[in-house]
Amino acid sequence: MPIKIDYEKCIGCRICYNDCPMDVFTMDDETDSKPVVAYAEECWHCGICWMDCPKRAIDITIPASFW
Numbered sequence: 001m002p003i004k005i006d007y008e009k010c011i012g013c014r015i016c017y018n019d020c021p022m023d024v025f026t027m028d029d030e031t032d033s034k035p036v037v038a039y040a041e042e043c044w045h046c047g048i049c050w051m052d053c054p055k056r057a058i059d060i061t062i063p064a065s066f067w
């Protein structure tokens, strides 16, 4: 999975959920209203979520096939 969320750092601010142009994230009450990476295959590694996360809770791994 190219996108990982560190739930120890995430404060559930919804910025990534609101900003992602590909709707990769969903918000799920079962995880205490924190985002879930629901459609990882849709991610095109733009880095917006990584840049905008105020807690640096998102880690992006660029797959080798991307290059």
Ligand code: SF4
Pocket (backbone or CB within 6 Å): 003, 019, 020, 021, 022, 023, 024, 025, 042, 043, 044, 045, 046, 047, 048, 049, 050, 060
């Ligand atoms: S890197 Fe871009 S496309 Fe991928 S989850 Fe983050 S905001 Fe969405």
Ligand code: SF4
Pocket (backbone or CB within 6 Å): 005, 009, 010, 011, 012, 013, 014, 015, 016, 017, 034, 035, 052, 053, 054, 055, 056, 057, 058
């Ligand atoms: S932007 Fe960061 S802190 Fe905010 S909901 Fe997303 S992962 Fe959590």
